[in-house]
Each structure stands twice: as structure tokens, then as C-alpha cells.
Amino acid sequence: MIxxxxxxxxxxxxxxxxxxxxxxxxxxxxxxxxxxxxGITTKSISLDPRKGHKxxxxxxxxxxxxxxxxxxxxxxxxSIEMIKHAKQIVxxxxxxxIFGGNVEEFGELAKLISEAKPDIIEANISCPNVKKEFKLFxxxxxxxxxxxxxxxNNTKIPVVIKLTPNVTDIKPxxxxxxxxxxxxxxxxxxxxxxxxxxxxxMPILTNxxxxxxxxxxxxxxxxxxxxxxxxxxxxxxGTGGITTGKDAIEMLMAGASLLGVGxxxxxxxxxxxxKINLEIEEWMTNNGYSNIxxxxxxxxx
Numbered sequence: 001m002i003x004x005x006x007x008x009x010x011x012x013x014x015x016x017x018x019x020x021x022x023x024x025x026x027x028x029x030x031x032x033x034x035x036x037x038x039g040i041t042t043k044s045i046s047l048d049p050r051k052g053h054k055x056x057x058x059x060x061x062x063x064x065x066x067x068x069x070x071x072x073x074x075x076x077x078x079s080i081e082m083i084k085h086a087k088q089i090v091x092x093x094x095x096x097x098i099f100g101g102n103v104e105e106f107g108e109l110a111k112l113i114s115e116a117k118p119d120i121i122e123a124n125i126s127c128p129n130v131k132k133e134f135k136l137f138x139x140x141x142x143x144x145x146x147x148x149x150x151x152x153n154n155t156k157i158p159v160v161i162k163l164t165p166n167v168t169d170i171k172p173x174x175x176x177x178x179x180x181x182x183x184x185x186x187x188x189x190x191x192x193x194x195x196x197x198x199x200x201x202m203p204i205l206t207n208x209x210x211x212x213x214x215x216x217x218x219x220x221x222x223x224x225x226x227x228x229x230x231x232x233x234x235x236x237x238g239t240g241g242i243t244t245g246k247d248a249i250e251m252l253m254a255g256a257s258l259l260g261v262g263x264x265x266x267x268x269x270x271x272x273x274x275k276i277n278l279e280i281e282e283w284m285t286n287n288g289y290s291n292i293x294x295x296x297x298x299x300x301x
Contacts, residue, residue, distance in 0.1 A: 229255025245279020
């Protein structure tokens with residue numbers, strides 16, 4: 001049985017579309033549902049619409065996938081309408097990702113997005129490619145706790161905090177958001193990186209810096225999830241470089257309860273969710289496991 005349950009919310013399987021991967025619309029949620037996605041995370045939502053950074057905003061080679069989209073989104077009003085519509089046409093749990101420029105904005109966003117009744121709210125305090133515009137609240141424990149506190153005080157919906165790997169030690173930050181009332185943690189966001197066009201003699205991305213995702217960051221994600229699991233007693237959505245059932249099992253063993261899948265969708269399309277789920281089921285059958293819960297955190301025993 002590969003269904004998962006956190007916060008009394010049932011997920012048909014542990015695979016969740018990570019935030020920012022697809023410019024998803026309500027109608028496309030149905031396509032994702034038919035392709036065995038367990039949960040859907042929206043693009044990160046701000047109070048006002050954002051165009052994001054100018055092209056080029058993406059770069060891909062054998063080192064990994066790098067982006068500096070700049071958190072483009074339709075803004076809170078249209079996002080509320082979209083989520084309300086999506087809730088009418090799909091049964092798959094929806095996670096609404098939000099981000100703001102200061103503590104007050106996070107509170108206002110949490111209050112407003114709650115009108116749409118997403119199943120979970122994810123506070124994105126860790127995007128690495130908008131530092132000029134937004135403070136990286138996930139970089140220290142005090143800021144992370146402040147955001148957690150204000151979001152929790154403005155909603156009754158379960159709240160998960162998305163943490164950054166771009167810190168010296170993620171453990172005290174994870175502990176701080178748990179103590180501030182977070183219901184769960186998403187880990188990790190992308191790694192900060194940069195590439196240079198040697199012919200043009202300039203950075204490839206217009207923003208200069210971007211977030212690195214894909215297979216290359218998987219070991220970093222595993223390490224962070226493993227350390228967070230040792231530190232807190234709240235569920236973790238393990239995200240970063242998952243492309244196969246083996247990866248999924250490894251992330252579960254590190255301590256994740258749900259699994260964020262992102263860049264793999266770029267490479268393989270939405271069918272990747274069916275593929276990974278089948279590989280999880282096959283591994284569980286071959287190794288004598290009957291329930292996902294039996295795997296979570298076993299690498300710590």
C-alpha cells in the first residue's frame with residue numbers, strides 16, 4: 001500500500017508535484033491526477049502579480065538544471081480563483097505555496113489564500129534567485145520562526161515551511177520552525193549556483209545566479225532530510241533530485257513522509273509519476289514491505 005497520510009489528509013501515493021515546476025492551471029490539475037500524482041503544489045504566490053526575470057531564465061546541461069524564473073505568478077486574487085476551481089474538479093490534495101517580501105506580507109497571504117481552502121499552505125522562505133528583491137528568510141532560525149509564527153496565526157490550514165540548503169547548518173532552522181508551530185517542513189529548495197558563457201564572457205542567466213535542481217542535488221537533499229528527521233518530530237516533504245523509485249525509497253528511508261518531484265517532470269513529462277510509483281510498489285513487494293509507513297526513517301534505526 002503506497003498511500004500516505006499527513007495532517008489527516010489522504011494522499012493516494014507519496015509523490016507530490018514540487019512548486020514552480022509547471023505553470024499549472026486548474027484544468028491541468030486533472031491531467032496530473034490522471035497521471036498518478038499524489039499531491040499538487042502550486043507555483044509560489046505573491047500578493048501582486050509578478051513577471052519574474054527576463055530571459056534567459058533557464059539552463060540545462062549534464063551538470064543539472066538551473067533556473068532563475070524569478071517567482072513569476074498571477075498574484076493572490078487570480079490564484080485564489082484558480083485553487084477554488086481546482087478544488088471543484090480534482091480530489092488530489094492541493095498545496096498552496098506562498099512567498100512575501102516581509103513578515104506582514106506572509107501573514108496577509110496566509111489569511112487570503114485560506115479563502116481558497118487548499119489542503120496545505122507551504123511558506124516558501126528559501127528561493128535562492130530573488131535575493132535582490134526578497135530577503136532569504138530561511139537563512140537563519142529567528143527569521144524562519146517569525147514567518148512560521150505569522151503564517152500559523154493567520155490560518156487554520158496545516159502549514160509547512162520550505163527550507164533552503166544554502167546554510168551552514170539546517171538543523172537549528174528546522175527546530176526553530178517546529179517550535180514556532182509549523183506542522184511540517186519541505187526540504188530542500190534548490191542550491192544556489194551560476195554558469196558563465198565562455199564565448200560571450202558573461203553569465204548565462206540574466207539574473208546571473210540561479211537555483212540548481214535535478215539529479216545532482218539528490219545527495220544534498222538526502223543529507224538535509226536525514227538531519228531534519230533527527231531534529232524534529234513533524235512530517236517532512238523530501239524534495240530534490242528524485243527521478244526513480246529507488247530515489248523515492250531512499251528519501252523515505254532518510255525520513256520523508258511525502259516526496260516532492262520537480263525537475264524529473266521536465267525530462268520525462270507527467271508520466272514520471274506513474275513510473276516512479278510502479279517502481280516503489282515493485283521494490284516494496286520484492287522486499288517484503290506492505291505499507292509506506294514501514295519505510296519512513298528506517299535508515300536511522
